[in-house]
Amino acid sequence: MTAVQAPAAARPTPVKRGPLRATARLLRLELRRNAMLWMLPVAIGLFWFTAYRKAVAIPPLWNLRAASMQIGALLAFVCPVVGAAAWMGSRESRRHTTDLVTITARPRWVRQLATWAATTCWAIVGYLGCVAALYGVTAQQAAWGGPLWWPAAVAAASLPALSALGFAAGTLIPSRFTPPVATVAAFFVLALSTQLIVGSQSYWQISPVVTGPWDMTPDAGVGTFYPYLPDLPIAQVMFLTGLTIAVLGAVALPGGSGGGWLRRPAAAVTMAGLVAAGTAVALAGTGTMDAHGMIAIPALHDAANDRPLRYTPVCSHTAIPVCLNPAYASYLPTAATALAPVLSEVAGLHGAPVRISQAAATYRQGIGNSVGIGLPGPPISGTPPVFRLLLPSQLPGPTMTTSELAAAVRSSAGFALVASVIGDNAGATRAQQAVTAALSMSAGLPQSSPAAPTRQRPNATVPLPAPVQSAARRFAALPASARHSWLMQHLAALRAGRIALAQLP
Amino acid sequence: MTAGTARKVPAAAPDREARLAWPPRAGMRLLRLYAASRRVPVAIGAIAACAVGLRIALTGHWDSYGALQLPLVFEAGAAAAITITTASPLGEPERVTGRWLPFLRLATTLALTAAAAGALTAAGIGAHLAGGTVDVLRNLAGMTGIGLLCAAALGGRLAWIGPTGYLVVGAYGLYTQWHGPALTTPWIWPARPPHDVGAEMCAALVFTIGIVITSVRGAHDPAGE
Numbered sequence: 104m105t106a107v108q109a110p111a112a113a114r115p116t117p118v119k120r121g122p123l124r125a126t127a128r129l130l131r132l133e134l135r136r137n138a139m140l141w142m143l144p145v146a147i148g149l150f151w152f153t154a155y156r157k158a159v160a161i162p163p164l165w166n167l168r169a170a171s172m173q174i175g176a177l178l179a180f181v182c183p184v185v186g187a188a189a190w191m192g193s194r195e196s197r198r199h200t201t202d203l204v205t206i207t208a209r210p211r212w213v214r215q216l217a218t219w220a221a222t223t224c225w226a227i228v229g230y231l232g233c234v235a236a237l238y239g240v241t242a243q244q245a246a247w248g249g250p251l252w253w254p255a256a257v258a259a260a261s262l263p264a265l266s267a268l269g270f271a272a273g274t275l276i277p278s279r280f281t282p283p284v285a286t287v288a289a290f291f292v293l294a295l296s297t298q299l300i301v302g303s304q305s306y307w308q309i310s311p312v313v314t315g316p317w318d319m320t321p322d323a324g325v326g327t328f329y330p331y332l333p334d335l336p337i338a339q340v341m342f343l344t345g346l347t348i349a350v351l352g353a354v355a356l357p358g359g360s361g362g363g364w365l366r367r368p369a370a371a372v373t374m375a376g377l378v379a380a381g382t383a384v385a386l387a388g389t390g391t392m393d394a395h396g397m398i399a400i401p402a403l404h405d406a407a408n409d410r411p412l413r414y415t416p417v418c419s420h421t422a423i424p425v426c427l428n429p430a431y432a433s434y435l436p437t438a439a440t441a442l443a444p445v446l447s448e449v450a451g452l453h454g455a456p457v458r459i460s461q462a463a464a465t466y467r468q469g470i471g472n473s474v475g476i477g478l479p480g481p482p483i484s485g486t487p488p489v490f491r492l493l494l495p496s497q498l499p500g501p502t503m504t505t506s507e508l509a510a511a512v513r514s515s516a517g518f519a520l521v522a523s524v525i526g527d528n529a530g531a532t533r534a535q536q537a538v539t540a541a542l543s544m545s546a547g548l549p550q551s552s553p554a555a556p557t558r559q560r561p562n563a564t565v566p567l568p569a570p571v572q573s574a575a576r577r578f579a580a581l582p583a584s585a586r587h588s589w590l591m592q593h594l595a596a597l598r599a600g601r602i603a604l605a606q607l608p
Numbered sequence: 609m610t611a612g613t614a615r616k617v618p619a620a621a622p623d624r625e626a627r628l629a630w631p632p633r634a635g636m637r638l639l640r641l642y643a644a645s646r647r648v649p650v651a652i653g654a655i656a657a658c659a660v661g662l663r664i665a666l667t668g669h670w671d672s673y674g675a676l677q678l679p680l681v682f683e684a685g686a687a688a689a690i691t692i693t694t695a696s697p698l699g700e701p702e703r704v705t706g707r708w709l710p711f712l713r714l715a716t717t718l719a720l721t722a723a724a725a726g727a728l729t730a731a732g733i734g735a736h737l738a739g740g741t742v743d744v745l746r747n748l749a750g751m752t753g754i755g756l757l758c759a760a761a762l763g764g765r766l767a768w769i770g771p772t773g774y775l776v777v778g779a780y781g782l783y784t785q786w787h788g789p790a791l792t793t794p795w796i797w798p799a800r801p802p803h804d805v806g807a808e809m810c811a812a813l814v815f816t817i818g819i820v821i822t823s824v825r826g827a828h829d830p831a832g833e
Contacts, residue, residue, distance in 0.1 A: 142769075145769065145773050149773060149776050149777070152777060152780070153776060153777070153780040157787075160789075178776060178779070178780075179776060181776075182772045182773060182775065182776055183773070186768065186769065186772060190766075197765075278650070279647060279692050279695060279765050280647070280650055280651070280654055280689060280692060282768055283685065283688035283689065283692065283768030283771070283772060284654065284685065284688075286688075286768065286772045287681060287682075287684055287685040287688065287772060287775070290681060290772070290775060290776070290779075291681045294677065294681075294779060295670075295674055295677065295678065295681070298668075298669075298670055298671060298673075298674045501787070501788060
């Protein structure tokens with residue numbers, strides 16, 4: 104047997120990996136073995152059931168859907184994210200590998216950060232998919248405007264914070280009961296903390312489920328005529344980022360997470376996070392509801408956001424054009440059809456508006472959480488006169504069907520238009536009341552005047568006296584051309600109160 | 609085998625008698641060991657914490673949403689605590705040798721559910737507990753059933769996914785009672801009135817199926833857990 108001269112085996116050289124590559128590999132491993140991946144179907148299913156279905160059922164207005172999405176996505180993701188993070192946080196204890204991994208080269212905190220990051224990554228991937236689906240559908244349906252990113256950003260910033268809270272709970276109290284307790288507690292805090300909000304100046308508005316004045320459901324008029332104010336979202340993102348940093352820093356504080364060299368910077372990081380979160384809470388407490396229905400925080404407010412948005416209105420081809428904000432273009436046929444009989448009655452009369460123009464609502468904070476929404480000033484103003492219209496969908500209330508919307512437009516704006524042209528206000532004469540009732544009758548409107556025409560709401564109606572009703576029926580029985588020509592001649596006198604009830608034809 | 613050994617078979621009878629005449633102390637010890645292995649004392653503590661939390665929360669002022677959703681949150685917490693006790697740390701050896709396991713599982717789940725219903729109801733005494741006792745019993749039983757089904761499918765330690773996920777669905781169902789269209793299916797029983805028969809039947813059915821499956825087969829214990 105002869106010895107074969109083979110080259111000596113080379114000594115294995117240690118593989119040199121940069122810290123970034125090692126971190127990326129650790130993150131990849133955690134991504135592959137993360138519970139959040141398996142919780143994604145639950146989170147997406149909850150989002151579909153509670154947020155997506157609800158959002159697509161409301162009118163395709165970006166402001167409505169974005170605000171609805173922010174609240175719905177948060178409540179859908181809170182349980183899966185917190186639960187999965189707590190489950191991952193207690194993994195080493197559950198699998199009895201704490202001692203085994205303690206002897207590895209990297210500090211425990213670094214490994215924990217990788218686990219938290221992987222959990223957060225999967226949560227954000229799932230969330231972004233949900234946002235993309237909802238915003239994609241809205242982009243196809245919306246007539247005007249573009250996606251509102253601040254609501255999406257607030258919900259996105261909430262996920263790392265929720266994940267960090269769950270992860271910290273699982274790490275610090277590794278028990279089989281920790282994930283459900285953390286999950287239920289997080290849901291409780293997120294869903295029910297808003298009960299503590301009173302008025303628009305509340306520290307609790309820092310809660311990421313708050314999109315505007317609380318107890319005012321997402322309103323169609325907010326963020327359409329004026330820019331969507333980022334003041335509150337900025338404070339919320341700041342709070343959530345600070346909270347995330349503070350919680351992750353706190354995870355490194357207990358012994359065993361790293362040496363003293365790690366605990367000192369971790370304590371500093373925790374303090375920095377707490378300061379940021381506390382500052383954000385203080386800022387949120389200074390917020391007030393502005394006239395456009397959004398929370399303005401003086402320290403974060405940009406005056407440029409107080410300027411109205413520019414748009415080219417969409418108008419109907421009726422006797423008097425009805426012009427709406429293009430975001431509400433889908434309402435135009437209904438509104439124009441509903442108002443057409445009234446417009447035919449008043450078109451061409453002295454003092455009649457040259458245009459019906461949709462206006463921005465004005466918001467006033469009431470007692471507690473109540474908010475008053477309406478038009479400031481008379482409905483007809485300007486030269487040439489323009490009738491300012493508030494669509495029923497700009498006011499609080501349930502979503503209306505097309506026929507309900509048409510009826511609401513007729514009974515509110517239709518009556519207000521007739522009353523404004525005839526001058527039927529609080530001190531109106533009986534002749535004015537009779538003519539208003541007659542025109543309303545002819546146009547198919549309610550028979551009596553609303554108590555507060557400037558609000559354009561069909562409030563409590565006042566029954567007219569019998570002589571007024573009789574005169575109204577007589578005037579309404581005239582041919583439309585006769586009515587119109589009489590009004591052309593006598594409207595100025597009628598508005599001035601110089602025509603008596605008996606003088607009506 | 610010899611004839612002599614074959615004749616020894618009847619000698620098993622005294623052993624069976626001995627087993628039937630099981631001393632109560634041994635039974636109590638088995639119960640205690642079973643409860644300890646399932647963390648039943650911790651679960652009882654969690655249920656008590658839920659009841660105390662509900663009691664404290666009920667002292668506050670809540671609007672209609674909060675008043676209705678509040679009990680549901682604590683019911684979900686109690687249901688999750690009950691279902692987590694289905695997780696076994698012993699696995700296969702216990703399943704092979706534990707003759708009394710189905711009865712122990714059944715008794716533990718029923719006892720904990722009854723304790724949770726009693727504790728949550730007691731927490732509402734003297735305060736406005738939306739839905740009352742019937743609502744508590746129905747929601748708790750239904751969510752416990754969902755958790756037990758989750759335990760059978762995913763494992764006892766992950767059984768909390770069912771009640772906590774259903775908590776979101778139930779809270780949304782209650783929300784739709786104000787902001788329609790309202791969800792009226794009896795399968796979302798928290799959104800139904802307290803004496804709705806369909807909702808009660810659905811909750812009872814889920815609870816029955818869940819408790820039968822987990823009593824007979826036990827929770828699904830993945831390898832390595």
